[in-house]
Amino acid sequence: MSNLAVLPIILPLLAGILVAFIHKKKTMVRITSQIIAVVNLIVIGWIFIQVRQNGSLVLETGDWAAPYGIIIVGDLLAMTLVLTTNIVAVASVFFAPKSLSEQQETYYFYSFFFMLIAGVSGAFLTGDMFNLFVFFEVLLMASYGLIVLGNGKAQLRESLKYVLINLFSSMLFVTTIAFLYSIVGTVNMAQIAERVKEVEQQGILTTIGILFFFVFATKAAVFPLYYWLPRPYISPNPVVSALFGALLTKVGIYSILRTFTLIFNQEVEMTHTLFIYLAAFTMLFGVIGALSTNNVKLVIAYNIIPAVGFMLMGIGIFTEVSISGTIYYLVHDMIIKGVLFLLIGAIVYAAGTSDLRKMGGLIHHYPVLGWLFFLATLVLAGIPPFSGFIGKLQLLRGGLAEEEIMIVIVALISSLLILFSMIRIFIRGFWGEERELEHPERKSKAARMVWPAAGLLALSILLGVGAEWFYPSIESIAEYLMDPEIYIDSVLKE
Amino acid sequence: MEFIMAILAGILFTTGIYNLLQKQMLRIIIGTGLISHGAHLFILTMGELKTGERGAPPILTEGVESYTDPLPQALILTSIVISFGVTSLLLVLAYRASKINGTDNMEQLRGNDYE
Numbered sequence: 001m002s003n004l005a006v007l008p009i010i011l012p013l014l015a016g017i018l019v020a021f022i023h024k025k026k027t028m029v030r031i032t033s034q035i036i037a038v039v040n041l042i043v044i045g046w047i048f049i050q051v052r053q054n055g056s057l058v059l060e061t062g063d064w065a066a067p068y069g070i071i072i073v074g075d076l077l078a079m080t081l082v083l084t085t086n087i088v089a090v091a092s093v094f095f096a097p098k099s100l101s102e103q104q105e106t107y108y109f110y111s112f113f114f115m116l117i118a119g120v121s122g123a124f125l126t127g128d129m130f131n132l133f134v135f136f137e138v139l140l141m142a143s144y145g146l147i148v149l150g151n152g153k154a155q156l157r158e159s160l161k162y163v164l165i166n167l168f169s170s171m172l173f174v175t176t177i178a179f180l181y182s183i184v185g186t187v188n189m190a191q192i193a194e195r196v197k198e199v200e201q202q203g204i205l206t207t208i209g210i211l212f213f214f215v216f217a218t219k220a221a222v223f224p225l226y227y228w229l230p231r232p233y234i235s236p237n238p239v240v241s242a243l244f245g246a247l248l249t250k251v252g253i254y255s256i257l258r259t260f261t262l263i264f265n266q267e268v269e270m271t272h273t274l275f276i277y278l279a280a281f282t283m284l285f286g287v288i289g290a291l292s293t294n295n296v297k298l299v300i301a302y303n304i305i306p307a308v309g310f311m312l313m314g315i316g317i318f319t320e321v322s323i324s325g326t327i328y329y330l331v332h333d334m335i336i337k338g339v340l341f342l343l344i345g346a347i348v349y350a351a352g353t354s355d356l357r358k359m360g361g362l363i364h365h366y367p368v369l370g371w372l373f374f375l376a377t378l379v380l381a382g383i384p385p386f387s388g389f390i391g392k393l394q395l396l397r398g399g400l401a402e403e404e405i406m407i408v409i410v411a412l413i414s415s416l417l418i419l420f421s422m423i424r425i426f427i428r429g430f431w432g433e434e435r436e437l438e439h440p441e442r443k444s445k446a447a448r449m450v451w452p453a454a455g456l457l458a459l460s461i462l463l464g465v466g467a468e469w470f471y472p473s474i475e476s477i478a479e480y481l482m483d484p485e486i487y488i489d490s491v492l493k494e
Numbered sequence: 495m496e497f498i499m500a501i502l503a504g505i506l507f508t509t510g511i512y513n514l515l516q517k518q519m520l521r522i523i524i525g526t527g528l529i530s531h532g533a534h535l536f537i538l539t540m541g542e543l544k545t546g547e548r549g550a551p552p553i554l555t556e557g558v559e560s561y562t563d564p565l566p567q568a569l570i571l572t573s574i575v576i577s578f579g580v581t582s583l584l585l586v587l588a589y590r591a592s593k594i595n596g597t598d599n600m601e602q603l604r605g606n607d608y609e
């Protein structure tokens with residue numbers, strides 16, 4: 001038992017409250033937020049090292065013993081994701097002043113931002129089904145605040161849809177928790193995992209599992225529940241899009257990963273085969289969406305969806321290799337989606353339009369931006385030796401070992417199409433005749449927007465090139481996930 | 495008793511979803527309200543009601559053997575507070591969105607101007 005496990009939730013929460021008091025003073029709120037975000041990252045990095053050396057941190061809040069109280073479990077998977085979340089957060093908080101208008105910055109952007117980080121970290125760390133719901137609500141509430149910030153016509157229209165779909169799926173989540181509670185009589189994940197084996201009617205558990213999957217799939221944008229995602233994600237400011245694209249769908253995927261390795265691992269034949277099919281459709285439809293539009297922001301938003309498909313594929317194949325691929329891809333995707341949304345924010349700002357047909361020749365004015373975007377494209381598509389490649393390699397290896405040839409082919413085709421959809425932006429946006437800039441006065445600001453994204457991208461490249469350093473930890477997480485007993489023991493028998 | 499409650503929750507869900515599929519913004523919000531009521535009643539039912547063996551207040555003292563499970567009630571309370579907050583936010587958001595866009599008809603709020 002250790003109080004450290006609660007710090008990733010408490011620190012941003014307090015920071016969010018603190019910066020709300022000074023929200024009118026622009027410079028002060030900006031610098032305070034940047035300092036707090038960096039301090040937060042350092043603290044979490046330290047906790048991460050502790051967890052790596054000494055094993056999971058389990059906190060029984062208020063000293064209520066395990067199945068009764070609220071449990072926070074900081075295992076290696078949760079801490080890895082929390083650390084990645086905070087890395088993206090630091091990049092976003094340095095990008096924010098360059099991209100937000102003064103009004104947006106002084107109207108509680110930083111408060112909502114920290115609340116979002118608190119909610120995401122909480123969702124990763126909680127060891128209790130009902131608290132997962134509560135933290136989902138915390139992060140959604142913060143995201144509602146962020147998505148309406150700016151008050152534009154299209155923005156309000158899209159955020160209304162975003163709020164509605166999330167509200168509906170949250171209500172389904174509560175209902176499903178009620179179902180589960182009536183069967184197993186507990187909401188503590190470790191105790192649920194222990195009791196599901198003793199339940200006589202496994203059929204009803206599978207039904208509940210599918211209901212949970214439905215809820216998480218709505219949040220994670222899995223086929224056929226992805227339709228709500230692209231437009232609300234591109235309507236707010238680029239920094240908000242980056243946070244959403246990098247973090248929110250990943251919370252959904254994490255929940256699927258956690259519940260379907262820990263709790264609903266009884267009827268693998270049925271549930272996980274379903275995942276493989278859905279993963280294939282998710283990849284194809286997502287990438288078709290990305291190819292269908294000339295709006296560069298929409299292309300990036302659609303590219304979230306095939307990535308979700310890749311991660312779901314690993315869960316569906318359900319071997320140690322494929323799960324390690326999913327985790328690697330999860331970390332990689334959180335970082336690279338942050339990079340892409342930040343870069344595309346800078347591109348749209350520089351070009352003054354998000355319509356690909358009106359762009360061209362940007363490379364003459366913004367060489368750094370152009371080549372960074374090209375690198376990010378390669379990372380996203382999984383060209384070796386970048387990080388996308390390592391994750392995909394593990395996923396494909398897992399697929400081939402289990403002889404799931406269909407999904408492997410679909411994954412390869414959609415990777416190629418992802419590369420095509422992205423390189424299209426590079427060729428048509430950056431190459432071509434040199435044109436007069438519509439907004440030459442934006443040049444210095446757009447050039448400064450690049451640096452936070454460049455930092456993240458460097459990290460992403462390190463994740464791929466230095467895969468040998470990172471892979472053993474990822475592999476040990478996969479091993480840990482495939483054996484639910486370790487989790488149950490660490491929570492219940494202390 | 496549980497049977498009747500389950501049917502009631504079902505009716506709330508049906509009317510909620512019917513309203514959710516309407517075009518008028520306010521109706522949709524009422525629909526979400528009805529669905530959350532249904533969900534809350536449902537949690538209450540799942541914790542077993544005051545019938546049969548377990549019909550007593552949840553007091554922990556020596557010798558008390560029959561009591562209603564208090565946990566679902568704690569869950570509902572949390573869930574009610576959350577849905578209360580979200581509904582009020584949704585009302586304000588719908589008001590702003592309809593005022594700025596000049597309509598509260600979801601059909602006209604589809605937003606096809608991106609392609």
